[in-house]
Amino acid sequence: MPSNSLLHFITKVINIEDIKVANYDFITEDEIVVEIQNQSKFSQCPRCGKTTNKTHQNHWYMVRDIPMSDYQVILKVNRRQLKCTECHQVFSEELSFVKTRRTYTKRLAMKVIKEVLETNVESAARRNGMTVSEVETLLKELEADLLKEKPHQIKKLGIDEITQLKGGKNYAAVLVDLETRRPIALLEKRNKVVIAEYLSSLGSEVLNQIEEVSIDLWMPYKSLIQEMLPNAQVVADRFHVMKQINQELDERRKQEKRAAVKIKSRQEREEKLAGLTHSKYPLLKKKESLNDQEKAKIHSLQKVAPELGEMYRKKEAIRDIFESQITSDEALYKFLEWTETAYKFFPKSCRTISRWIDEILAYFDHRTTQGIVEGINQKIKLIKRRAYGLTNFNSFRRRILLNWHFCC
Template structure:
């Protein structure tokens, strides 16, 4: 393989802008442009560029590079013997990384050799493109990396590829990345449900590593069975290493942890608990809003104002909130209780102190007589120890909430991921802390 001419060692910083590049020319080992230059710039081992053509396609120019092979021999994949007997060859064109902003195709003869030892023909394998692919490995990885942050339709548009091609590339490399994932023991497991489509009762169960802040598995259904089956698939050492499980307040998950991971501490994490309280507040608001047209108008647009942190409200939002609370005493009671609850969860770090505050809070919430709040206190009492465990562990709910929000972001632009497997791989690639997949050679 031809090496790029290396820069002499220099203590100067990396070139990030043109102004600095000008100052750097004095340090560069400048070479004359020769026929060899193209091979170096193309950087495909074993390929020698002989001709090129520029083709106009609408607004774009496409670059075609015609190559031949540097070596006249190839190694038989069966026996490892070298052969120089070309059996047949056919023209192949491979899309490669853009050169100077132009979509680039590499043309070359794909050769089949005869192996004298095995008495069978073989197609030579190339290090930069996998067999039967129409894109080079470098280009496929470029497409795969773009799919991490942009929806596939936009990537297809940008690269001038068919959407199915983009999807195929993404799925193939994502599966490899998952397969090549390094095995690590999980100490704090997060169990979280994510709604896949609004209005559809379709959920996925997301399991995450709360220490490493990454998703480790996405299961197609939120059920006790699915969670149990996943745990059963772990090794004994993997199960033993889990010392804490954070979850929303859903009984069956707790049952599974108690029976299958009896050594682990269960935490009803604050993100899920306050979400339930906000849901209760939302129900009260909707009931008031539905009572008559005037109330409907007065409470219009208040939904997110009630949920968001009060300190972060803009002045007009605060005024709107104030007016709503003045007009609806029940809403005021519920809202102030919600704010107190959030303050306890935010500020208190000691379990015993949290318990004292929460007892007083439950007493008041029950005294309010608001059915939804009373129901919430019943759930909370059902999960009393687990919620108090939240105050034990110095872990902030920011992790659970952050991952949850990030995955929602993936879902939002998950245009066309009607197949669960695509969604699963997207979540893993974007939030699973996977390394760049290694090509198969």
Template sequence: MNTNDLYLTNKIDIHCETETKSWECPICKEETSRIHQSTSRVLRDLNMGSREVYLHLTTRQFYCSNCHHYFHEELPFASPNEGHTYRQSDFMFLVAQQQSYARSAVILNMHPKTVERAILSKCEEMINVTENYAKVKRLGIDEQSHKKGKKDYICVLTDLDNGTIVDMLPDRKKETLVQHFQSLGKEFCAQITDISCDNWQTYINVAKECFPNANIILDRFHFTKQLNEGLSDYLTEVKSILKPLLNNSKDFSKLKKVVNVQYHKLSDEQFD
């Protein structure tokens, strides 16, 4: 990598180019030096002190005359589809361990979605996602908000048999979930025997569409919540009916307490 120009302001712009004159075709493994076209890229790199560093470089698309394949040269320090270097991505991951994506984005002066994608990608590298998916038989689907009060959800997929997180998706939209599960293949979808989720209709529809052999089970938290809400509504209705028959509100409180006690734990007096 040759450095051509260096500009210093409140940020540092480094203009550079690769030294390699030819590249190996990934298909036929033949060397080629025939350049089809060039593309300019700007990559965010680690800061130097308080100054942000940007690498300005030109990447080349080669043409292989042997197999007629077009391909881009690879950079050892950056992904072909990202606007930052690998070491900047590592730094983003360290920063985001201590605070939310939004707060990390302010510190890094980057877009929150860029930080989010980098963190999710790093997590996939750290855990063997493919291997983990192969072991899953009973899958939990839930969401978590990473912006308090904003309802900006990520989707969390869990192996219910060992209680570990298998994967995280950037949102909980139906199209995102369906596309993700279908990309894992029919064999994976067929191996799932149970899906645990809340009563949100999108999760239920996705489970029906993607997992033909799975039983859909409402998770315990949401099932208990719905049960308690139903019981509370019922007691409110009962109170309005029994109000003329009760001496005071304490009598109803005693009744409500009895209703909430498990059947086998009732005393003889409560049972009567």
């Protein structure tokens, strides 16, 4: 029999509240069984609420715990059955460190889940002496606990989409609390019906609190918000406006290059191609981010393709509007002036700005953007790559939500 001092030491190492180590035994070279006793003699009856210490029956079973040094630890646990002296109900006592009908401790479950998020289910199960099905059960239980608690204080919401598989068209909707910088939901589809169903589940009290919703330039998002969030201002993301302008600018660059190739004069053709070659990224960059070489490229480009150079100046002019510390009323006049002079260069973008002008101007009230949402989407892509792809949507969603719960 081990000495009391050694048992006391192991109790300290095990470090479970109200638990005392009564004995231990090595069953293999790297596996130890530790017999523990619950120091709390009384337990509360779940039926009437009275406490009792009257033991009806002892139930011993093995519970896997986190490793101790290089040893795998198995706890020999007695979950007593007690009989209430008041209502005579027989019940099993609650143990704080292990769930009912589980063969592993809560803290081992947390350790395994963190390892799954860093690697995958199979390797986490192998390292901790568990089966794959046990690990998957852990993940499902914790996801259920997380989803049970609905967000109740959202003021700024961001909505975007991401593809579950690279290059696919199976868009999932990502809903983000912009103030806490955390995803609150990952929905299998981005259509109105699916998003509306989730928003409805939050309840009118939560929906009425939402003041702003940042979205890309997708009309179904806008109409859904207007229907379901009576107090929310839709904010069109400024970066998506600039993205469309950049796309038109780049398309014009490609047209200029295709036209230059067809020029019959060799000298003129080579001169124009020299100005256009390697001009894509300088054209799309912010003017203050250009290095000397890129500035020289813009300068030579403006000589061989004046209209393309003018489009670059117009692109920078609207970006300056977004960067300016002005009110929405002041911004309105600047946008009207810009669209009048830029329509022949950016017809598609000007029409988009006209359709979304109220939502674009809303940006100038609180400077809300999709930047946080886009950052989260990039991290989701990284998680997918690290997991070698997740073809099952439930596994995909589970990993994303748990990752933010534990790692962020």
